[in-house]
């Protein structure tokens with residue numbers, strides 16, 4: 001049994017990562033500022049699930065707070081740190097670029113410095129994003145030069161990857177940068193299409209589809225992502241690794257039909273012309289994750305979408321008035 005730190009433990013991926021570690025008998029210390037970027041009842045629900053495990057403790061506060069991070073690391077030593085706290089929405093980063101840099105880059109710096117000051121191991125799994133590949137040729141491979149991020153969010157993640165490299169070089173940190181591709185699942189983020197679509201289909205609210213709805217995304221189920229992050233906690237030096245759905249990109253319409261079936265309601269669709277700047281398909285090359293981590297996504301989209309919509313139905317008592 002080991003002890004791990006999960007930053008952003010009330011977030012979508014942080015919660016699932018913490019849960020899998022706890023279910024495996026490990027101890028998890030979490031930290032999250034529970035900010036209101038989206039409906040905080042989702043964060044409370046996730047924390048309630050984690051609180052069922054005696055091995056879970058958490059701190060409420062900001063990763064940019066040096067005194068707090070010293071306290072958090074005093075609760076170690078940690079076998080590894082899963083750094084999942086971040087400002088994660090692409091669109092909102094256009095409104096708040098400074099906030100994104102403060103949290104995603106300076107926040108990481110605060111975590112790295114607190115880690116350096118502690119006596120524990122220096123292993124960090126850093127959450128990064130497929131958004132870095134926008135505009136580059138597919139399938140997206142880790143070696144592509146991701147030097148042209150097209151949003152402050154992507155730029156802040158690129159900066160975070162670079163900063164982690166310098167701590168690897170200077171101070172011997174062992175870093176796994178995991179680039180996630182469109183993560184979905186139960187208790188997902190309400191700023192992303194799966195949960196919004198369930199909500200709108202259930203309520204008969206029109207969904208706007210740009211183009212024919214056949215554009216595909218490399219959707220990856222949250223349990224697969226969390227397993228991949230945990231597999232990446234082994235010693236690797238410094239590696240960047242894609243964690244994506246692999247060979248089964250799914251169309252938006254495919255996802256909508258899967259939700260309709262479980263929710264027992266038809267989506268009301270509004271069609272708008274396709275935006276030429278939208279990517280038609282996204283597709284991860286995951287051969288490196290296979291090779292280095294022995295990782296493969298195992299949850300088929302049909303099953304993952306069913307679980308997502310079923311979770312919505314099971315939580316109707318509070319999710320039905322979800323704030324979007």
Ligand SMILES: NC(=O)c1ccc[n+]([C@@H]2O[C@H](COP(=O)([O-])OP(=O)(O)OC[C@H]3O[C@@H](n4cnc5c(N)ncnc54)[C@H](O)[C@@H]3O)[C@@H](O)[C@H]2O)c1
Nearest residue numbers: 008010011012013032033035062063085086127129180183
């Ligand atoms: N969900 C995806 O599809 C996706 C794709 C690529 C990368 N990522 C990355 O994965 C990580 C987790 O994303 P997620 O989808 O779980 O997002 P999320 O917003 O659900 O989780 C992030 C958590 O971090 C917390 N947080 C934010 N700022 C903080 C701060 N200053 N101090 C302490 N806690 C703070 C939030 O309250 C939230 O609970 C992020 O780094 C994100 O950029 C996610």
